Amino acid sequence: MLKYAFRRIMAMIPVLIGISLVIFTLLYFTPGDPARMMLGDLATEAEVQALRDEMGLNDGFAVRYFRYMGDLLKGDLGTSYVSKLPVTEEIMSRLPVTVLVAFLVMIFAVLIGVPAGIISAVKQYTWVDSIVRVLSLLGITMPAFWLALLLVLLLAVNLGWLPASGLYGPKYYILPVISISAVSIATIARTTRSSMLEVIRSDYMRTAKAKGQSPRVIIFKHALTNALIPILTIVGIQFANGLGGAVVNEQVFAIPGLGKMMVDAIKARNYPLVQGSVLTLALLQSMVNLGVDLLYASVDPRIRSQYVIKKKVHMKETPVTAVLANTGELDGGLK
Amino acid sequence: MKKLFLLLSVLFMLGVAACGAAPETPATEPTSLPVVQEEGETVEEPTEAAPVVEEGPIRREVLTVAIGQEPPTLDVYNASNDVVFQVSDTIYESLLTNVDGTYEPWLAESYEIVDDTTIVFKLRDDVYFHDGSKMTADDVLFSILRAQASNFTSTLFGAIDPENSKVVDETTVEFKLTYPFAPIMEAFANYRGAILSKAAFEAGGTETFGRNPVATGPMKMKQWVAGDRIELELFDQYWNEKPAFDNLVYRVILEPSSRTIELETGGVDISFDLPTADWDRIEENPELVLLKGNTLSMVYLCFNNENPLYGNETVRKAIAYAINVPAVAQTAYQGNAEAADAFMAKSIPGYKSGGPWPYDPEKSKELLKEAGYEDGLEVKFITFQQQYYNAAIEIIQSMLAEVGITATIDMVDVATFTSMNNAGELPMTVMANSATIQDPSSALIAWPLNRTISLRHNDQHIQDLLDAGVQTYDMEKRVVIYEELQDYLWEKLYLLPLAFPMRAYGASAEIGNFPYVSTGIPDFAVIEFLGE
Numbered sequence: 001m002l003k004y005a006f007r008r009i010m011a012m013i014p015v016l017i018g019i020s021l022v023i024f025t026l027l028y029f030t031p032g033d034p035a036r037m038m039l040g041d042l043a044t045e046a047e048v049q050a051l052r053d054e055m056g057l058n059d060g061f062a063v064r065y066f067r068y069m070g071d072l073l074k075g076d077l078g079t080s081y082v083s084k085l086p087v088t089e090e091i092m093s094r095l096p097v098t099v100l101v102a103f104l105v106m107i108f109a110v111l112i113g114v115p116a117g118i119i120s121a122v123k124q125y126t127w128v129d130s131i132v133r134v135l136s137l138l139g140i141t142m143p144a145f146w147l148a149l150l151l152v153l154l155l156a157v158n159l160g161w162l163p164a165s166g167l168y169g170p171k172y173y174i175l176p177v178i179s180i181s182a183v184s185i186a187t188i189a190r191t192t193r194s195s196m197l198e199v200i201r202s203d204y205m206r207t208a209k210a211k212g213q214s215p216r217v218i219i220f221k222h223a224l225t226n227a228l229i230p231i232l233t234i235v236g237i238q239f240a241n242g243l244g245g246a247v248v249n250e251q252v253f254a255i256p257g258l259g260k261m262m263v264d265a266i267k268a269r270n271y272p273l274v275q276g277s278v279l280t281l282a283l284l285q286s287m288v289n290l291g292v293d294l295l296y297a298s299v300d301p302r303i304r305s306q307y308v309i310k311k312k313v314h315m316k317e318t319p320v321t322a323v324l325a326n327t328g329e330l331d332g333g334l335k
Numbered sequence: 336m337k338k339l340f341l342l343l344s345v346l347f348m349l350g351v352a353a354c355g356a357a358p359e360t361p362a363t364e365p366t367s368l369p370v371v372q373e374e375g376e377t378v379e380e381p382t383e384a385a386p387v388v389e390e391g392p393i394r395r396e397v398l399t400v401a402i403g404q405e406p407p408t409l410d411v412y413n414a415s416n417d418v419v420f421q422v423s424d425t426i427y428e429s430l431l432t433n434v435d436g437t438y439e440p441w442l443a444e445s446y447e448i449v450d451d452t453t454i455v456f457k458l459r460d461d462v463y464f465h466d467g468s469k470m471t472a473d474d475v476l477f478s479i480l481r482a483q484a485s486n487f488t489s490t491l492f493g494a495i496d497p498e499n500s501k502v503v504d505e506t507t508v509e510f511k512l513t514y515p516f517a518p519i520m521e522a523f524a525n526y527r528g529a530i531l532s533k534a535a536f537e538a539g540g541t542e543t544f545g546r547n548p549v550a551t552g553p554m555k556m557k558q559w560v561a562g563d564r565i566e567l568e569l570f571d572q573y574w575n576e577k578p579a580f581d582n583l584v585y586r587v588i589l590e591p592s593s594r595t596i597e598l599e600t601g602g603v604d605i606s607f608d609l610p611t612a613d614w615d616r617i618e619e620n621p622e623l624v625l626l627k628g629n630t631l632s633m634v635y636l637c638f639n640n641e642n643p644l645y646g647n648e649t650v651r652k653a654i655a656y657a658i659n660v661p662a663v664a665q666t667a668y669q670g671n672a673e674a675a676d677a678f679m680a681k682s683i684p685g686y687k688s689g690g691p692w693p694y695d696p697e698k699s700k701e702l703l704k705e706a707g708y709e710d711g712l713e714v715k716f717i718t719f720q721q722q723y724y725n726a727a728i729e730i731i732q733s734m735l736a737e738v739g740i741t742a743t744i745d746m747v748d749v750a751t752f753t754s755m756n757n758a759g760e761l762p763m764t765v766m767a768n769s770a771t772i773q774d775p776s777s778a779l780i781a782w783p784l785n786r787t788i789s790l791r792h793n794d795q796h797i798q799d800l801l802d803a804g805v806q807t808y809d810m811e812k813r814v815v816i817y818e819e820l821q822d823y824l825w826e827k828l829y830l831l832p833l834a835f836p837m838r839a840y841g842a843s844a845e846i847g848n849f850p851y852v853s854t855g856i857p858d859f860a861v862i863e864f865l866g867e
Contacts, residue, residue, distance in 0.1 A: 032750030033757075039486050040415055041756055042768075044785050047486040048757075082407040084542040093561035149592065157596055164596045165588055166563070254588040256562025269750045 001297060001304075005290060012286045019282045020072065020275065024065050027271050033057075034081050034269040055081060068275070077279070078272030080265075087276035090261070095280065097167065098258040102242030104177045109184035110235060116185070117192020117231075121200060122219060132189060139186025148179040148252040165254035176253045180246045184238040191234045195227035202226075228299045236292035240285045393864040398580040400859070401594040401606040405562060405587045408545030411529045412485040415771075420526050420856045421607060422565055422585050425554040425578065426465075427529030430456055430475065431520065433773070436684075438520050442470065442530055442551060444506075451515040451808065452496075454523075458506040463572045464532040465555035472508040476500060477533035479510065482522075490780065491522040491772060515806045517813060518774040525772045526856055553578050553860050563587060578860045598623060598841045605842045607855070611671045617841045626851040627839035629673070631680045631770040631778065634664075634723070636731065636831040639762050641791040644714070648827065653702035654714070655831045657738040658731055660691040664834035667727040671839075675832035678821050679778035682853050683770060684810060685817035689825045690832060699738045711739045715762045718744065719752040724765045727833060731765075761789040765833065773854070775817045776805050792829040 035051040036043070052058050056067070071078060077087035120132035152175060156164040163172050199205065200223055208222050247259035258277060265273040297304040406419040411427060432441040440446060443456040462470040480500065482492040494516035503509050512519065522528050535549035547556045553575070554567035567583040586603060588594045591610040598606040599620065609617065609625075617625045636658070638645035645651060661674035676690040703712060714735070716728050725746075732742040747755070755761050770778040781790055784798045800820040804813050840857075842849055848863040 030750075031754050032748075033754050036753050036757055037750055041753060041766075041788050042490075042780050042786060043486060045757075045787050047489065051486055079542075084408065084413075084545060090561070097562075152593070152596055157600060160600070164600055164602060165590075165593050166586065166602070251589045252593055254563070254586065254590070254593060256560070256587070260589065261562065267749055 032269040077276035080273045081270045094258045105181040106239045109181045113185040113188030116189040120193045121196035136186040139182045145248045195230045199223045199227045240288045395580045397582045399584045399603045401588045401603040403608040409548045410545035412481045415487045426552045427550040429528045431524035433524040452512040455509045462574045465549045472502040474533045478530045521772045521774045607840045628851040630838045632767045634767040634834040639789045649706040656695045656699035659694040672834040672836040683778045685775035685814045687818045687821045716744045719749040757787040
C-alpha cells in the first residue's frame with residue numbers, strides 16, 4: 001500500500017506540470033491587462049507600458065512560461081501583482097481557514113447525512129423516508145447565498161444568538177458550517193440512502209437476518225460496510241469541492257478564505273496568484289483523491305487485495321488442498 | 336469497521352489540531368465602544384435624583400470600521416483604491432490642509448509660493464514618525480518625488496521637477512515645477528500627497544512598507560490579518576491632539592448586506608459603502624445614523640467619437656434627445672442620485688450647470704432623419720456587471736426603442752471591458768469618472784488627448800482649454816476658463832452626463848463630529864463619542 005501511495009504521489013508531478021501549462025496558456029490568451037487593471041482606465045498608455053515592462057508582461061509566452069516554471073521548481077510561486085507579497089504567503093494566509101472550514105463542513109455533513117440516509121433506507125416508504133427525501137431536495141436546490149442570509153437574519157439579527165460574520169472563536173463557525181454543509185448533507189444523505197437500499201436487497205442480508213442477527217449488526221456490520229464505497233466517493237468529492245472555497249459564503253460571512261481570493265485574482269488578472277492558487281488546489285485535490293482511494297482499500301478487502309503483491313504460498317498437502325491444487329484454485333504449490 | 340472508526344477518529348483529531356490554524360483571535364473580539372475613562376477623572380456616586388456626570392471627552396478603547404474590500408497595500412503611492420485611503424487616513428498626513436478652500440499649513444509650519452514654478456515649505460520641528468525618528472526635509476522631498484514618479488499619482492504631482500527640487504536645510508524644502516500647475520496646492524493638501532519615512536521605506540521596500548507603513552499620523556500599524564482585519568493603535572508621540580480612541584480596527588466585510596447587519600448588531604461602529612436598499616432602514620433605526628451625500632463622481636453615457644456612427648454630432652444628439660436623463664438617474668439609482676446637469680460634481684470649483692440635457696423624442700426623430708436614419712438605427716452597448724450601470728443601460732435601451740433606435744447590450748467581465756475601453760473598442764457604454772482631488776482638472780481627467788479610453792474626442796480645443804486652466808493660479812480666472820470649456824462640451828456632446836450618484840455610510844448614534852464628506856475618505860481622528 002505504501003508503494004502504491006508513493007507511486008500515486010509521484011504521478012501527481014506530471015499532472016501538476018500539465019495543469020500549470022494549461023492554466024498559464026488560458027490566462028495568457030484571456031483578454032485583459034493586469035497593468036491596466038492596476039492603474040485604471042485613465043492612466044496613459046506610456047504609464048501602462050512602463051508597468052508592463054516592470055512586471056515582465058511584454059515578454060513572449062515561452063519566456064514567461066519557462067521563467068515561471070524555473071521559479072516553481074525552486075519553490076517560488078511568484079509575487080502577487082496587486083499586493084506585491086509572495087504568492088505563497090498570500091495563499092498560506094488563507095489556506096488554513098479554507099481547509100478548516102471544509103473539514104468542519106465535511107464532518108458535520110457526514111454526522112448528519114449518513115445517519116439520515118441510513119434511517120431513510122431502513123424506513124423506506126414511511127413518513128421518515130419522505131421527510132429525509134424532501135429535506136435532501138431542499139438542501140440541494142436551495143441557493144447557498146439565500147440560506148446563509150436567512151440564517152444570519154434569524155439567528156444573528158433577530159435572535160442575537162450567534163455572530164453575523166468573522167471567525168473570532170468557535171461560535172463564529174456555526175453559521176458558515178451549517179449553511180455551506182446543506183448541499184453536502186443532502187447529497188450524502190441521498191447517496192447513502194440509495195447505496196443502502198441496493199445492499200439491503202442482497203441475498204447475504206437475507207441470510208444474516210435468517211441467522212437471527214440483530215438489526216443493529218445487520219445494518220452497521222453488513223449493510224453499511226458494503227454500502228460505504230459510493231458514500232466515501234461522495235464525501236471525497238464534497239471535501240475536495242470545499243477546498244476550492246465556498247465563494248459566496250465566504251463573502252457573506254467575511255471568511256478570509258481561498259475562494260474569494262481566487263475570484264478577485266481572476267478579475268484583476270493577477271496571474272501569479274491565480275496560477276499559484278490553482279496549483280495548490282490541484283495538489284490538495286489529488287491528495288484528497290489518494291486519501292479516498294486508500295480509504296476504499298481500508299474498508300473493502302477486495303480492493304485491498306489488489307494492492308497486495310501475490311506471493312507463492314507453500315501449504316501442507318491434505319486431501320482438500322490436493323483437490324484445490326488440481327483444479328487450479330490454490331495458487332502456488334504444495335510443500 | 337473498527338479500522339474505519341479509527342481512521343475517522345484520527346482525521347477528527349487532525350481537524351481539532353487544525354483549529355490552531357484558524358485566524359488569530361484578537362485580544363478582545365472586535366466589539367463596539369468599551370469606555371475608558373481619562374486618568375484623574377472622577378465619577379460622582381449616583382444619588383436617587385442626580386444622574387452620573389462624566390467630565391471631559393469620552394475615550395473608547397476600540398473603534399471598529401467595516402470596509403468593503405481589503406486594501407492591496409497601504410503604500411499610498413502604489414494604489415488608487417478608495418479603501419487604501421480610508422484605512423490609511425489616520426496613518427499619514429500631508430504638508431497642508433484645505434480649510435474651506437484655503438490651504439493652511441499642517442506638517443508644514445508655513446509655505447511660500449515664490450513664483451509660478453517654485454514653492455517653499457518650512458516644516459514643523461516637532462513631528463515624529465511611528466518608528467520614533469524625526470521628520471525632516473529629506474523625508475518630505477523623498478515622499479513627493481515618489482508621488483511624482485508613481486503611475487498612480489503622476490497626474491497630481493507630474494509637474495514636480497525631480498532634478499531641481501531640493502532640501503534647503505533640515506526643515507526647509509523647495510519644490511520646483513517643470514510648468515505652472517495650479518492643482519499642485521490641492522495635491523499637497525490631499526491624502527494623496529502623504530509624507531512617509533524615507534529610511535523606513537528604503538529599509539523595507541514597497542512590499543514591507545505597504546504592509547507596515549511608517550508615517551506621522553495619530554495612528555500606527557499594529558497588526559494586519561490578511562483577508563480579515565487591519566488593526567491600528569494610538570501613536571504616543573503624535574505631535575497634535577490625539578484621537579478619542581486607543582485602537583482603530585478595520586474589518587474586511589465584502590458583502591454589503593453583511594456590513595449593514597454588523598452595523599445593526601453592534602459588531603462595527605461605522606460601515607462604509609452601504610447598499611442603497613438598506614439606507615431607509617438605517618435612517619429609521621434610532622441607534623444608527625446614516626451619513627449620505629453627493630460624491631465627486633459623474634456617471635455618463637460615453638460615445639466612441641472615433642466610430643463613424645457616434646462621431647457624427649447629429650447622431651449623438653439624436654440619441655441624447657431620446658433619453659430622459661432625470662428618469663434614468665432616479666430609476667437606475669433607486670432615488671439616490673441627481674440628474675447630472677454639468678460635467679463635474681457640484682462641489683468642485685468651476686462647476687457650471689448647463690443641463691440636464693433636454694428630453695425631446697420628437698427632436699430626436701428629426702435629427703435621426705437629418706442624419707439619414709429615418710428608418711431606424713442599430714446601436715450597441717458593451718458593459719460589465721455593475722448594478723447601476725446595467726440598470727441605466729437597460730432603461731436607455733427602452734427609451735431609444737421609442738424613437739426607432741434598436742440597442743443591443745453585450746456583457747463582458749471587468750478586465751475585458753477595461754482592455755476594450757482602452758483599445759477604443761467600446762461603441763457606447765455607461766461609466767463614471769471621479770475626481771481624486773477637489774479641483775476641476777481632476778474632475779475633467781477623462782478629457783486630455785493622451786487618454787486612451789473609448790471617448791476619443793480628438794478635439795484640440797478641449798486640450799487647449801484644459802492646459803490654460805492649470806497654468807494660472809488665479810482661481811477666478813480658472814473658473815472662467817472651465818466654464819467656457821463646459822459650455823463647449825455641451826455644444827459638442829462627446830458624452831452625455833447622466834447622474835451624480837450619492838453615497839452613504841452608517842455610524843452608531845454614539846459617534847459625533849463625523850460629518851459626511853464627498854470624497855468618501857472621512858477623518859476618523861476628529862471623531863467624538865457622545866456617550867450613552
